[in-house]
Amino acid sequence: MTDTIDRPLAGITILDLLDSSVAGITRSYVELGAEVIRPEPQGAFGGADPASPAGVRWLVANVGKVVVQADDDAALAELINRADMIVEAAPGKAAALLRPDRREATVVVTVGMFGAGGSHAGWQATDPVLHALTGVLSRSGLEGREPLMPPGELAIECAMAQAAYVGTAALYAAMRTGKGDRVDVSLLDAAVQALDPGFGISGSATLGRAARHLPPGRPVKGFQYPILPCADGDVRLCVLAPRQWQNMWRWMGEPAEFAGPEYLKTAVRQQSAPLLAAIAAFVADKSRAELERDGTAHGVPISGILTLEECLASAHVAARDLIGTVKIGESSEVRLPNGIVEIDGARMNASDGPAAAPAVTNCVPATADPARPLAGLKVLDLGVIVVGGEQSRLLADMGADVVKVESAAFPDGTRHSYLPTGLSVSFAAGHRNKRSLGLNLRADEGKALFRRLAAEADVILSNFKPGTMESLGFGYDELSAINPAIIMAESSAFGASGPWAGRMGYGPLVRAAAGLTDKWRYADDPTSYSDSITIYPDHVGARYGTMAVLALLARRLRTGRGGRVSISQMEVMLSHFAIEIAGASLGVDATAAPDAPWGVFQAAGHDDWCVVTVRNDADWAALTQIVGRADWSGPDFATAQLRRARRAAIEADVATWMAGQDADAAMRRLQAAGVPAARMLRVADLPDFDYYRERGFYRVDHHPHMDEPIIAERRHAASALLDEADGRPAPLMGEHSAEVIRDWLGLDQGEIDRLLADAILEPVQPEVARMVAAGEGRAAA
Structure with missing residues (x-):
């Protein structure tokens, strides 16, 4: 055995004692090479028929x-x-049950829907309940209609990813410190962080405004990212930057009526009915493939709206080998996504099972502080927008020295703000605990300076279009030659290879291409696409990427070797539809089939709603008592199958009952009886909801250059050892340029002054510095 290993958690043993519904948490560890042991009293497939819905769900969660x-x-x-x-x-x-000799170094992660202890620990949750209590449901759907439950099981999937990330962080911390943490993961906490956090970093289209300021109802149809009919379906446009609009205008033949400078503003374009009509006419007679091809050639962000089946049948999915098969029994094969993460150019696939343990050649003594386990690690962050900001923020919160490398010539999209300083509540939440280095990477001396920084770094993060780092001379081969221990992580929309690799990678376009947008519609309106304001999968993609970085850091502790991570947003989405993909390959509908009723019911009060789900006979019996329907206990309602046959009538009766109830009181009464239920919270409701207050989940920070307070999560999970995140304010662009160069490279002040004078280093822009000194530009006009 050599010290060259492909899968970074090879040799690590993890015991999975989770409830079957969330056993998918530990699947990520299998993909990364760990031996994951799961006791199953009834054996493989939990005793179910492998070709049944239960068997398919078991396989997806436990493969490998x-x-x-x-x-x-x-x-x-x-x-x-x-x-x-x-x-x-x-x-x-x-x-x-841990022996004294194992107790100190072993990590124990407990997972509950509402965490361990506390007055909500006995509450029950399902995917719809998590959507309601995270504020996501309140933003899903269209103006004037009922809230629309997002498709699939996105809340649970994102919560499981957050839990897996938290476990990886604790595992690496134990290896670095010799101290095993005791971590309490609430899947509600996890979902509110990893799905679409209302108080987290948001995309550039919002100009950094907090989601709590959004109108209380659902968004208007077609908001932000128009979806238009074309010759063979629909396409979505995501034209945001002025340069993208100019490209679109030229593609349309430079129509004179839209040539004015006012059309450089996104808001003006969004509100121009004549422009939208002209674009609709332009795309109407062209096919999706033609529009995608020509749009890419013109530099216009565009994607066809594909079904999941169309996506899976695409040349891109085939070229990237995204779907594999797992054999069950003698003759059946199940199709499954082939894994999310690529390490050192190889896809990490759970079906390969655990990897062989490496020879330990570089065991680093445990010296780090368990309260700040990443202290001393140096991170160069070239990431932009949401996924870039989130990956580095997770590392910064645990003590890493994260340096955001940026330039006034090409500012991060999240710097486009309602404040002239380039700050916002969104930017502040996503970039806390980082320093900003203004560096001109177009200049040869700026590139040389970056290479010197890379020689000192532990981790480099980026999420540009594939090939950008190589074109700058900063590809993995170049930088690992300078620093063999470097770990580089690259995130992109569609992956670094394949026919779609060169497409512009905004989340709305990825959702369109991956089949998610097609699913996110009301059943009675085929034009009711309703995913326009979600940020998914940026936050959860950042968790998978950071998990892989931590796994490579763990490998580096044992072998001294660095490595490379590549992750694609589209592949994250496909992994979250693994149950549907696997079931379809067997002709089985393995998606969640809840008992009747299942739905979002309007309660008393304006636009107040309550989710109710029934999982089993016990839930049904409890609901029967609460709603006062003794007739539902008869033989016609004795099984889930019989109840589903009467679903419409049952749900109508539940709706009638709910219409007379206060949503919060109904939720608490149902939960007290063990029925998974939740009132629909809006983002503004979250900090005052008693569950979040009791958990101490949110905190309020104050930025020295902003009037508006910053509400953000206090910590990634409740922990016995890890301190809550520091509150160092997000930086102005270039705020720490001289400081970083002095700290990392030891340059003297004279050399720093020369680099500033030659515009190799960029300080805070003069107008921003003037406003900050004068106390101006702190609040939106």
């Missing part, structure tokens, strides 16, 4: 794991004391 039986505490204790990390259902008992 080592399935064993542990029938008593002695057998379980043996497994617990083999593991480097235990991930268990809350409240759990793993810590009590």
